[in-house]
Amino acid sequence: MLDLWYSEKLSEGAKFSMLVDEHIYSEETPFQKIDFFNTKTFGKFFTLDGLIMLTEKDEFIYHEMITAVPMAVNPNIKKVLIIGGGDGGTAREILRYNTIEKVDMVEIDERVVRLCQKYLPSTACKLDNDDRLKLYFEDGLAFVRDAKEGSYDLILVDSTDPIGPGEGLFTHEFYKNCYRVLSEDGILINQHESPYYDEYRREMKRSHSKIKNNFPIAKVYQFHMPTYASGHWLFGFASKKYDPVADLKADEWNCFGIKTKYYNTDLHIGAFALPNYVKEELESV
């Protein structure tokens, strides 16, 4: 049997490895290197510039947590902007809510979308068959700069780490424009890195510092994501007026009747109860 391992460095002195059945496809685009693999333990997975984006085994955790949390705080969200998210998982999850009227998805690299449609239909399945969704292959930073004031209820920043094409999405200017294009009910959710390893903790703090400067409410929530560094991953929740716990509308969310494998409204509250060491790091910025 082929003993081929994909390894990802989590920190200077730590790595995570997956046994690969087949390296399905590899392509170098103007933006990044895209690779698809097949495994027995995790199903298919893909990487951008050698970093795991998702595996079929646990992508549901990330995609439920990025979408269900804001929907349970403001169940009246109608207009959504997704920045990044080329694999389609975030779009798939948000489109499960019938009350959503419009989803604009801005992915800088069209090849990510096209290749996920070919190799990862389990996440990309909703990218070409829902009239509410419109795809834009542009830079997210430029898109929000040009977007109309107050035109979205929800922005989901489903980005890579702040190195390479995702870099502009971690800037002060980006968050400032997000605030402007959000409605008065607006919520911003962003990929917020991780507290455990030094390299990720640094980015977590940088990101939090910028969001705090632009939004009156800026909280962080956690979830268990086994194939991301340390398994302890974070999203940021920023808004103009809603507190993610005090304004949770558990009954309304449960009325949607959306079956989830990870999220529930008790866990929603628990996700915002951070460990002391994480709170201290965030408060120190």
Place this chain on the structure above:
Amino acid sequence: MLDLWYSEKLSEGAKFSMLVDEHIYSEETPFQKIDFFNTKTFGKFFTLDGLIMLTEKDEFIYHEMITAVPMAVNPNIKKVLIIGGGDGGTAREILRYNTIEKVDMVEIDERVVRLCQKYLPSTACKLDNDDRLKLYFEDGLAFVRDAKEGSYDLILVDSTDPIGPGEGLFTHEFYKNCYRVLSEDGILINQHESPYYDEYRREMKRSHSKIKNNFPIAKVYQFHMPTYASGHWLFGFASKKYDPVADLKADEWNCFGIKTKYYNTDLHIGAFALPNYVKEELESV
């Protein structure tokens, strides 16, 4: 520089690796193989039969969560039995509570204690200088079989996985005896494995099934433990009358004035809010 990696299999197709500065010590006891290592990223760590027991970087998470949760549900706990826990971390944490009168610690392998005293004083520091603690180098299963009815308020099962010397601690007979030796206020906390990888999920379910058969209240709580398989780890909370959330005494626990790096009383509630897929697996047993 030496490029020496310690690797641990998490599942058939996954592994976690740490860059090792030095393999400090190795010994084969009648029970198991014990190894100590030094690293830059995680400080020192030790393994039993090639499986990570703890690293200096994240042991605080495990040891706070095994002790603070029961102390916040019943702050009047006085008499504690620790089964396993040879590294001393669990004893160190429970002895921080001045109200604790007696801790009996039963570790099958004296060499684990002696070697941790030598190589891991950060966890073993309280094993020889607190009169409330008594060490027994015996089999935990036999110890609870012989212990007097109602003689402990709290049992902490800080065991290895249910293979090798830890095996007897995952049996029906063991839990039945735990019930008998606990007082009417009694609480049992046990190392409860992990929900994500098949091999660990199987043990999680077996363990839960046996505890449920012996205790009227049997819940499970989670925490982020980056150096354990998947980073999503569980403890079981079983008791004769206390519900871990409804009976949480947050104010009383906060009055202890114990400074913790992970645990807090909001997180206590959140830890019991399990993901749907974990709840379903536990309910299916």
